[in-house]
Amino acid sequence: MNNYELIVILRTNETLESNKEKARAILQKYGVTFNSEDHWGHRRLAYMIDGEKDGFYLFWNIQAPPDAVQKVITEYRINADILRYLFVKVKKKKAAA
Numbered sequence: 001m002n003n004y005e006l007i008v009i010l011r012t013n014e015t016l017e018s019n020k021e022k023a024r025a026i027l028q029k030y031g032v033t034f035n036s037e038d039h040w041g042h043r044r045l046a047y048m049i050d051g052e053k054d055g056f057y058l059f060w061n062i063q064a065p066p067d068a069v070q071k072v073i074t075e076y077r078i079n080a081d082i083l084r085y086l087f088v089k090v091k092k093k094k095a096a097a
Helices: 016-029 066-078
Strands: 002-010 033-049 052-064 082-089
Touching: 002 016, 002 033, 002 066, 016 052, 016 066, 033 082, 052 066, 052 082, 066 082
Parallel strands: none
Antiparallel strands: 002 052, 002 082, 033 052
């Protein structure tokens, strides 16, 4: 299992809570475990995405199998309520010699 940081930007509409749960459920479906979760809240986007000026930001530290990331990305792409996402692999720290 690899460690990742994941940022997800969701549409800010009346179904925000269900959108959060959908984004989380997709991750759980592929065996992702959550180390920490942080909701950054509503923020103005730097540029319009699909006609949206604002988005709701989620930040997760997760552990995922290497093949699960591509499967999650595929599902996130087809979900219209997810505006953007970014996976960043966290490198393991080397012990001092």
